[in-house]
Amino acid sequence: MTNPVVNQELLTAEDFAPLAHRPDIHGISRPSRSYWQDAWIRLKKNRRAMVSLWLIVGLLAFALIGPLLWQVDPARQDIDQISQAPGADRSATIVPPYEFWGGQALSGFEGGSGLRLGAAANSQAVRLIWDAVPGAGGYRLYRNIFPIDDEMAFGLPIAEFPNAAAGFYEDRLDLRPDTYFYSLVTLDADGRLTDDYQVLEVPVNRVITLDEVRERNLAPEAPELAVGDEVFLALHPLGTDYLGRDMLARLMSGARVSLFIGIVAPFLYVLLGVAYGATAGFLGGKVDQVMMRFADFVVALPFLLFMILFQVVFGIGPGESGILPMLVALVVLAWPATARLVRGQILQIRQEAYVSASRLLGARSGYLVWRHMIPNTMGVILVTLTFAVPSAIFTEAFLSFIGMGVAPPTASWGSMSNEGLARMLTHPHELIFPSLFISITVLAFNLLGDGLRDALDARMRSFE
Amino acid sequence: MWQYTLKRLIQGVITVWFIATATFLAMHNVPGDPLSGERAMSEAIRANLEARYGLDKPLTEQYFIYLGNFLKGDFGISFAQENRQVNDIIREHFPVSATLGILAVIFAALGGVLWGALTALYRNRLPDTIIMFLVILGISVPSFVFAALGQLTLVNLNAFFGVSFLPVAGWGTVSHMILPALVLGMGTMAYLTRLMRSSMLEIINSDYVRTAKAKGLPPARIFTRHQLRNAILPVITVLGPAIAAITTGGFVVELVFAIPGLGRYFVQAVQQLDYTVIMGTTVFYGAFLVFMVIVVDLLYGWIDPRVRLQ
Numbered sequence: 001m002t003n004p005v006v007n008q009e010l011l012t013a014e015d016f017a018p019l020a021h022r023p024d025i026h027g028i029s030r031p032s033r034s035y036w037q038d039a040w041i042r043l044k045k046n047r048r049a050m051v052s053l054w055l056i057v058g059l060l061a062f063a064l065i066g067p068l069l070w071q072v073d074p075a076r077q078d079i080d081q082i083s084q085a086p087g088a089d090r091s092a093t094i095v096p097p098y099e100f101w102g103g104q105a106l107s108g109f110e111g112g113s114g115l116r117l118g119a120a121a122n123s124q125a126v127r128l129i130w131d132a133v134p135g136a137g138g139y140r141l142y143r144n145i146f147p148i149d150d151e152m153a154f155g156l157p158i159a160e161f162p163n164a165a166a167g168f169y170e171d172r173l174d175l176r177p178d179t180y181f182y183s184l185v186t187l188d189a190d191g192r193l194t195d196d197y198q199v200l201e202v203p204v205n206r207v208i209t210l211d212e213v214r215e216r217n218l219a220p221e222a223p224e225l226a227v228g229d230e231v232f233l234a235l236h237p238l239g240t241d242y243l244g245r246d247m248l249a250r251l252m253s254g255a256r257v258s259l260f261i262g263i264v265a266p267f268l269y270v271l272l273g274v275a276y277g278a279t280a281g282f283l284g285g286k287v288d289q290v291m292m293r294f295a296d297f298v299v300a301l302p303f304l305l306f307m308i309l310f311q312v313v314f315g316i317g318p319g320e321s322g323i324l325p326m327l328v329a330l331v332v333l334a335w336p337a338t339a340r341l342v343r344g345q346i347l348q349i350r351q352e353a354y355v356s357a358s359r360l361l362g363a364r365s366g367y368l369v370w371r372h373m374i375p376n377t378m379g380v381i382l383v384t385l386t387f388a389v390p391s392a393i394f395t396e397a398f399l400s401f402i403g404m405g406v407a408p409p410t411a412s413w414g415s416m417s418n419e420g421l422a423r424m425l426t427h428p429h430e431l432i433f434p435s436l437f438i439s440i441t442v443l444a445f446n447l448l449g450d451g452l453r454d455a456l457d458a459r460m461r462s463f464e
Numbered sequence: 465m466w467q468y469t470l471k472r473l474i475q476g477v478i479t480v481w482f483i484a485t486a487t488f489l490a491m492h493n494v495p496g497d498p499l500s501g502e503r504a505m506s507e508a509i510r511a512n513l514e515a516r517y518g519l520d521k522p523l524t525e526q527y528f529i530y531l532g533n534f535l536k537g538d539f540g541i542s543f544a545q546e547n548r549q550v551n552d553i554i555r556e557h558f559p560v561s562a563t564l565g566i567l568a569v570i571f572a573a574l575g576g577v578l579w580g581a582l583t584a585l586y587r588n589r590l591p592d593t594i595i596m597f598l599v600i601l602g603i604s605v606p607s608f609v610f611a612a613l614g615q616l617t618l619v620n621l622n623a624f625f626g627v628s629f630l631p632v633a634g635w636g637t638v639s640h641m642i643l644p645a646l647v648l649g650m651g652t653m654a655y656l657t658r659l660m661r662s663s664m665l666e667i668i669n670s671d672y673v674r675t676a677k678a679k680g681l682p683p684a685r686i687f688t689r690h691q692l693r694n695a696i697l698p699v700i701t702v703l704g705p706a707i708a709a710i711t712t713g714g715f716v717v718e719l720v721f722a723i724p725g726l727g728r729y730f731v732q733a734v735q736q737l738d739y740t741v742i743m744g745t746t747v748f749y750g751a752f753l754v755f756m757v758i759v760v761d762l763l764y765g766w767i768d769p770r771v772r773l774q
Binding site: 296297301302304305306308309310311312394401402403404417418424425431435438439440442443446447 | 475491600603605616708716730731734735746
């Protein structure tokens with residue numbers, strides 16, 4: 001340790017000369033960053049949030065630009081390709097137009113016994129003939145898409161014949177390119193089913209007539225087509241639904257509906273909530289108490305019950321899509337949460353020194369709210385908005401799923417899932433695609449919300 | 465405590481009155497009326513029916529009759545199902561919904577607390593990563609997809625082993641309830657897990673936990689007495705709204721699993737414009753939810769005395 005007395009001796013007059021003015025010392029070496037720039041930099045470091053942000057941009061592009069690139073009418077039915085999985089065989093053979101069949105085996109199908117084909121089986125018609133079974137009182141014909149097992153589930157009964165003679169039947173009912181199992185069950189004299197049956201496995205090929213090819217313009221670059229040639233039916237990249245509608249086009253128009261409700265409704269009710277909460281928080285006192293008590297009542301309303309009730313009250317007229325009633329109902333019921341949050345924030349900010357300073361400098365109420373209070377709650381509001389999107393999308397999907405949402409033929413991801421659910425076992429793609437879109441959208445908004453919360457507000461930062 | 469309870473109960477009654485009024489006003493603005501059916505009706509019959517159901521009186525009078533009947537606990541007669549009391553419909557189908565809902569809430573709360581605590585203890589290690597991935601899945605996948613996938617898995621399991629572990633749909637025995645309750649509680653459980661995790665992480669770093677460790681308490685005791693008990697508080701706060709979400713969320717599950725609950729009847733009543741059933745069910749559900757929220761709040765006040773003092 002040095003002795004201060006010794007140090008005193010070392011000081012000279014120079015030590016007491018005023019310092020020269022150095023302007024560079026006060027310079028800020030790094031550019032100044034606003035709150036938002038800082039938040040953006042923090043968000044950019046968050047990989048999950050950035051991936052989600054790009055996913056959301058992609059989904060918006062899918063909804064907005066997609067229909068311009070894939071110009072297929074989502075309501076148009078392709079009767080030849082119903083419930084077609086993506087990547088399914090699209091080829092069809094050209095055949096002559098349908099002609100009446102009188103039950104005679106055509107050339108190439110003569111001979112044979114029992115239940116057999118009378119002509120080539122294709123999606124135009126399956127023609128069956130059979131010999132008389134001794135002792136039979138009649139026959140019943142069934143069709144199934146599964147092989148007949150021990151439980152003797154024959155499938156769809158398609159015709160019954162009261163006479164014991166040999167017979168024939170032409171099946172033209174909703175034939176798909178698939179393998180069918182036809183069962184001819186013998187009836188006894190009283191018309192009851194017996195245990196005696198014969199099964200025929202029939203692979204069905206897809207066919208199309210020349211006129212249809214021309215009409216639908218399936219082969220524009222090959223005008224010289226003849227019977228027996230192969231053509232390809234219209235392309236459906238994600239398959240078709242149970243009415244033969246293009247899944248990709250429907251997912252795109254469904255994205256428009258789902259994202260419109262999912263983004264516009266939260267935007268509107270957060271806006272309403274901010275206005276309400278800011279007014280209550282800023283005015284304070286009796287007004288605040290009354291306003292917040294009213295908000296408490298609205299919160300207490302059972303949300304989904306009243307969503308459904310409002311859907312009924314607003315009514316969906318013929319030809320309307322039902323999007324607007326859902327939007328209004330969401331806005332009317334969902335605002336109080338934001339209002340409470342913003343009010344709390346405003347009450348807190350009102351006590352801050354900078355607000356008092358601003359007031360002292362003569363700032364008016366409007367200026368205080370707009371310049372100090374709203375910008376300082378903006379982070380919280382933005383996070384609320386991001387988390388409100390998934391819940392609105394869920395609400396839409398939920399309502400459309402129970403049949404209280406958008407009216408058909410309007411597509412939404414929720415209503416498409418509802419339609420797909422019934423065919424989940426046979427055509428899973430009809431359920432998988434729409435529910436995948438719902439899940440991805442909700443996931444992306446949730447992760448982006450987490451990222452935004454971490455980036456915007458240190459106090460709300462989660463421990464992840 | 466008594467004063468707090470009384471205050472909450474009075475608030476609850478006013479809220480139920482608000483719900484009843486909102487329902488009444490909403491239903492009387494519905495286009496069309498329950499008597500306008502497919503068959504044409506003569507003026508005289510119509511007038512008689514309106515008089516029978518009290519639809520000919522002025523709106524204010526109808527409103528007071530409606531409130532008076534509610535006070536007596538009489539929700540009226542169904543319009544669509546002949547001679548069926550709304551009270552009977554509720555009495556018959558609400559227990560089903562309530563059983564399902566309670567099971568789902570228990571499942572969601574237990575699962576949420578357990579998984580949340582586990583993820584916090586194993587922070588940034590494999591169990592944490594796996595559970596948090598499942599949680600994100602649980603939050604992002606709609607309940608009807610879970611319901612469908614659950615049924616599909618069950619069908620395949622039953623078919624694969626050749627025995628019926630659990631029934632795929634329907635209602636009646638305990639085994640019928642397990643899968644629907646799991647599906648119904650899934651979303652809430654995911655949410656509670658996240659909540660529990662962040663609250664637990666906060667507590668792991670707190671001073672009193674460090675003190676407990678320094679005292680040399682066994683880890684199991686620190687976990688149950690010091691960490692879990694304190695971390696559970698935020699979970700209890702959101703349990704009220706969670707019960708509300710689960711009970712109304714039951715509609716979809718009831719639909720998919722063919723469960724004869726009140727939710728299914730509500731949706732049916734809405735489609736048939738069955739005024740009395742809609743109003744009765746809404747008010748009943750509303751009152752039930754308000755009551756549940758009060759119970760949860762009181763419970764919270766009992767566990768955490770700081771709440772009562774506010």
